[in-house]
Amino acid sequence: MDRVDVAIVGGGPAGTSAAWAAAREGADALVVEKGVPRDDRDRIGPDSTDAAGMLDYWVDIMGIPVEEIPDDVVLSVLDGAEFIGPTESVTLEETGIDASYDNFGFAFHRAKFDDWLRDRAEEVGGTYRVGASVTDVETDRSGDPRHTLTLADGEEIGAEYLILADGPQRTVTTGVLDQFLPGGRSVSDYLGPKEANHIAYQEHRRIPEELFDPAHIKFWWGVIPGHTAYPWIFPNDDNVARVGLTMPMDLELADVANPEDYALLDADDERIPAGAVYLRRLLEREYPGYDLDDFPLVEDRGKSGGTEAYPISSTRPIDSPTSAGIAVVGGAMGTTSAFHEGGDHVAVRTGKIAGELAANDRLMAYNGRWKEAIGDEILRNVTFAEVVRGWEPDDWDRVFAATRAMKHRGGYDWSGALRSGTTALKIVADYKWTKRGFSDGKYVQIRQDEYTV
Ligand SMILES: Cc1cc2nc3c(=O)[nH]c(=O)nc-3n(C[C@H](O)[C@H](O)[C@H](O)COP(=O)(O)OP(=O)(O)OC[C@H]3O[C@@H](n4cnc5c(N)ncnc54)[C@H](O)[C@@H]3O)c2cc1C
CATH class of the missing domain: 3.50.50.60 (FAD/NAD(P)-binding domain)
Structure with missing residues (x-):
């Protein structure tokens, strides 16, 4: 041995x-x-x-x-990074954390x-x-x-x-x-894999020159159902982008409260669509006048034929x-x-x-x-994952509008929130309250002293 x-x-x-x-x-x-x-x-x-x-x-x-x-x-x-809700959006140029x-x-x-x-x-x-x-x-x-x-x-x-x-x-x-x-x-x-993980699916696609933004990652929130479920576009080199999404495993359409509110669900869907279907709908919705053929798969990238799937730990x-x-x-x-x-x-x-x-x-x-x-x-x-639990498409719109207002009025602090109205205040309060509940390491699910070694 x-x-x-x-x-x-x-x-x-x-x-x-x-x-x-x-x-x-x-x-x-x-x-x-x-x-x-x-x-x-x-x-x-x-x-x-x-x-x-x-x-x-x-x-x-x-x-x-x-x-x-x-x-x-x-x-x-x-x-x-651009955060895009059903009708509102906000672009952030800073993470707000020293680096x-x-x-x-x-x-x-x-x-x-x-x-x-x-x-x-x-x-x-x-x-x-x-x-x-x-x-x-x-x-x-x-x-x-x-x-x-x-x-x-x-x-x-x-x-x-x-x-x-x-x-x-x-x-x-x-x-x-x-x-x-x-x-x-x-x-x-x-x-457990089904409860603690999301499934992610991603395609490497060449984006038409006039649409390609090499300097911004884009996230769409409140367009597909599920806790912290969202599609994205990440620019890479040579006008290629990773177009992907993450969503809970085993989500049932029957468990979605208001399916008609989600832009990437169709009225005749019988189940939660496959990742590839969602991504096609995303591109069609975001870039009207273009066909999927205008965004060809780049087959020598990714795991197989320009696509890849893998679980993400989401816990x-x-x-x-x-x-x-x-x-x-x-x-x-x-x-x-x-x-x-x-x-x-x-x-x-x-x-x-x-x-x-x-x-x-x-x-x-x-x-x-x-x-x-x-x-x-x-x-x-x-804390963020907990705060957004149960958010519906409208909530994302409200938050992006409030964040944009805070940004324009000079900051994401308490005074900025005050000037940006009750939505911003509520988010800050929710965040602080939830964070307190996880502080002092209470975010740990199995503590060292729970093991019998
Ligand atoms: C589509 C997608 C998009 C993501 N986007 C981002 C992002 O933009 N930024 C970011 O920071 N993170 C992102 N993540 C998350 C990031 O990929 C993970 O956090 C990271 O890969 C974790 O690294 P790891 O080494 O712990 O695990 P992994 O990268 O999963 O590596 C685990 C390795 O263990 C190997 N393995 C498993 N079982 C065995 C075994 N029995 N014997 C031998 N080998 C084994 C696997 O083959 C694998 O290679 C994304 C994930 C996905 C799926």
Whole structure:
């Protein structure tokens, strides 16, 4: 059996960053990645499905100096984001959070980003098995090795520390953590794929020159039903954009209160439309006078034929059973925002913290360290996700109109809200009230002391 200090399940941004940090600290770090073929990558690698937008302050959370990111990873520098409701819209040119990066953000090539992260990890001595699925992990706290990973071909790997970076499907995380949850509880009770994840579908389409806006990402809220369900357009290079959407899994049309209020539902729909149908309707509605043929699929991008689908974790995070020598990082632990679905920055950061601590036999500090590093971001995101629960199309219009008024009157603070009327005041009050309920780490769904290790 091969032995390593730190075994990492999953080679996305979280797992790769864990390997980089652990190897840099002198540990033997191995990433096991099941390996997904993509049309935009020559070798198999991590899944890499992503709208791949990075905001200014996320760069600081990620902790990677932007000048180190290779030019061919960055596809488009962004000046702002447009939020579009059924009839109202607002464009923001600032995230409102201090950041070292000068622009609003950038859109990037996720497969190249992941490959670059892997190259970095290998440069400092991290190793990879790609095309190998982890099918089982046995943990014996007093054993040597403490963890034994079994791969799909039957091979076993022993490890002192285990970092779970298997993303939103949590194929390994769930079974590993369940053994430490008392009373028949399961991680699936909190992070079950259908309840805690959204499904995302995305198409890479060439946009007609006269319509292509390379500097703004666009989000449409209140046009499709479901909690934090929305389509987007993210500009990339060469007039190509990622046109995508995210929506809850298993949403039933019968459960939608006022289906006629949603611009991308049709009166004769019998079920929630497939992602491709929604995106066709979005383009037809936004760009009247154009046909879908005017937005051709770019078939050498994405996972397959210019399209891709993957789950997004859309929930609140969990702690890890660190005294068993285990850390869960990134999407697997639920750090991806349930509000805007951004998660690469927190995946990189949690991976780095876990890798560094494992290499130095200090993994017990992980649950405190990740909260120090990304707690503010998580608190903001879970609060926003809760505040918008149950919002209908009209609510989005009201909020975008109020935000536009606040913006024009000079700020998003209390006095700006006062001058912008009751809608703005109510949003600020809701936000503050909800945030208080999640403060002091109460956003954590399974606390460290709930594991019996
Ligand atoms: C369509 C879409 C759009 C998004 N847009 C954005 C965005 O604009 N900005 C942003 O910041 N975030 C965005 N996200 C979220 C972001 O992609 C995730 O937060 C991020 O990928 C999490 O990284 P991770 O390393 O934790 O997990 P993942 O990237 O999911 O990586 C997990 C890896 O584990 C591997 N794996 C799983 N099980 C096993 C196993 N048993 N054995 C071996 N390997 C295994 C998988 O193949 C996968 O490669 C988007 C996500 C989607 C799907």
